[in-house]
Amino acid sequence: MDEFKVIEIKRSVFENNDKEADRVRAELKKEKTFLLNLMSSPGSGKTTTLKATIAQLKDEFKIGVMEADIDSDVDAKVIADTGVKSIQLHTGGMCHLDAGMTEQGIKEFGTADLDLVVLENVGNLVCPAEFDTGASKNAMILSVPEGDDKPLKYPLMFSICDVVLINKIDTKSVFDFDDNAVVERIHKLNPDCEIYFISAKTGEGIDNWCSWLRKEIKEWNK
Amino acid sequence: MDEFKVIEIKRSVFENNDKEADRVRAELKKEKTFLLNLMSSPGSGKTTTLKATIAQLKDEFKIGVMEADIDSDVDAKVIADTGVKSIQLHTGGMCHLDAGMTEQGIKEFGTADLDLVVLENVGNLVCPAEFDTGASKNAMILSVPEGDDKPLKYPLMFSICDVVLINKIDTKSVFDFDDNAVVERIHKLNPDCEIYFISAKTGEGIDNWCSWLRKEIKEWNK
Numbered sequence: 076m077d078e079f080k081v082i083e084i085k086r087s088v089f090e091n092n093d094k095e096a097d098r099v100r101a102e103l104k105k106e107k108t109f110l111l112n113l114m115s116s117p118g119s120g121k122t123t124t125l126k127a128t129i130a131q132l133k134d135e136f137k138i139g140v141m142e143a144d145i146d147s148d149v150d151a152k153v154i155a156d157t158g159v160k161s162i163q164l165h166t167g168g169m170c171h172l173d174a175g176m177t178e179q180g181i182k183e184f185g186t187a188d189l190d191l192v193v194l195e196n197v198g199n200l201v202c203p204a205e206f207d208t209g210a211s212k213n214a215m216i217l218s219v220p221e222g223d224d225k226p227l228k229y230p231l232m233f234s235i236c237d238v239v240l241i242n243k244i245d246t247k248s249v250f251d252f253d254d255n256a257v258v259e260r261i262h263k264l265n266p267d268c269e270i271y272f273i274s275a276k277t278g279e280g281i282d283n284w285c286s287w288l289r290k291e292i293k294e295w296n297k
Numbered sequence: 298m299d300e301f302k303v304i305e306i307k308r309s310v311f312e313n314n315d316k317e318a319d320r321v322r323a324e325l326k327k328e329k330t331f332l333l334n335l336m337s338s339p340g341s342g343k344t345t346t347l348k349a350t351i352a353q354l355k356d357e358f359k360i361g362v363m364e365a366d367i368d369s370d371v372d373a374k375v376i377a378d379t380g381v382k383s384i385q386l387h388t389g390g391m392c393h394l395d396a397g398m399t400e401q402g403i404k405e406f407g408t409a410d411l412d413l414v415v416l417e418n419v420g421n422l423v424c425p426a427e428f429d430t431g432a433s434k435n436a437m438i439l440s441v442p443e444g445d446d447k448p449l450k451y452p453l454m455f456s457i458c459d460v461v462l463i464n465k466i467d468t469k470s471v472f473d474f475d476d477n478a479v480v481e482r483i484h485k486l487n488p489d490c491e492i493y494f495i496s497a498k499t500g501e502g503i504d505n506w507c508s509w510l511r512k513e514i515k516e517w518n519k
Contacts, residue, residue, distance in 0.1 A: 116338045117447055117450065118440075118444045145453075146452060147450050149446055200421070201419060201420075202421075202423070220340060221339055228368075228369050231390070249468045
């Protein structure tokens with residue numbers, strides 16, 4: 076297993092998070108690093124999706140992963156095993172990352188030589204939606220077992236995402252999940268949102284999601 | 298469908314939440330109302346578990362449900378259909394309930410004639426764990442699709458609960474979920490925690506969980 080650093084993130088001192096986020100984004104743009112903010116509930120499969128994404132893109136791009144977690148190193152261990160550069164950010168009980176916290180991670184991590192950095196945000200559908208991290212794009216995962224009603228209950232999260240991955244489609248036989256209903260609910264909140272149905276476990280749909288990501292990274296570096 | 302009231306909860310003004318929580322708890326004890334604070338991730342099955350619990354206990358106890366949600370009324374509608382008294386608390390974007398917010402709900406709801414009130418907290422494994430609501434007992438649901446590693450990643454939530462329900466056991470065939478590992482991880486954080494394996498959908502295990510709840514309500518009213 077590869078090594079990874081653990082850093083304890085401090086509470087941000089910036090009063091204007093949006094301004095700070097724009098500054099972080101501009102810096103990343105300058106160094107041609109695409110930052111993807113990946114959000115979801117606990118247990119929706121963020122880390123497994125990341126593993127499948129890394130497997131598909133690691134020969135094309137230099138990839139790094141920043142794993143934000145309240146306390147544990149479980150996910151950073153899994154990601155380090157894929158061979159990409161990885162760092163664990165401990166939020167010290169805080170339920171989200173803002174731009175200042177993200178920047179602490181970026182500085183410790185050293186992202187200048189990376190093409191794609193994925194920030195795996197804290198598992199939470201509420202708080203992370205309220206803070207712009209400075210990412211190039213926002214992505215979220217909704218898994219089939221969570222139910223197709225989630226856009227009704229966590230509207231802000233679905234409104235601020237550029238792309239939603241519907242994960243664990245391999246388990247659809249044991250759940251009542253209406254594909255059309257979920258797409259309609261997401262597009263009502265966010266008409267331009269891209270939606271991909273995937274199974275990080277079986278690999279189904281990962282091609283389409285990776286094509287979108289590839290296109291966005293190229294666009295970012297123009 | 299029965300009617301239910303929607304109230305917009307205001308930010309609490311109390312500086313000392315623990316003291317306020319003790320005061321709420323003492324008031325509830327005096328009026329012989331048992332308040333269960335039910336927490337989980339989004340989509341773990343809180344509302345379906347509540348429906349199964351209500352079906353089993355509604356002839357023995359006068360039950361009320363306070364549904365906390367950021368914005369929607371989806372769950373309150375489902376609960377109102379069971380015939381028990383129900384109210385929707387809108388947290389206005391806030392990611393948890395504290396004791397002051399819970400008390401606003403209790404006062405609007407009118408709980409003096411109820412034996413059991415269930416507070417369905419905001420779907421979130423992080424923030425609700427940090428605030429004592431004044432409940433008699435804390436319960437959480439972890440669903441099989443979320444994975445057996447969740448106690449490692451959200452340790453505070455598992456530490457403060459009196460009981461953990463492992464839900465959606467009917468879907469175990471499509472997930473890798475280690476019952477022994479999850480029990481060991483929970484008990485390492487919280488040796489006295491009660492754990493019940495249930496399927497709110499099929500009804501499996503609901504008897505055991507309701508026996509525990511029945512015993513606790515009787516204990517509370519002694």
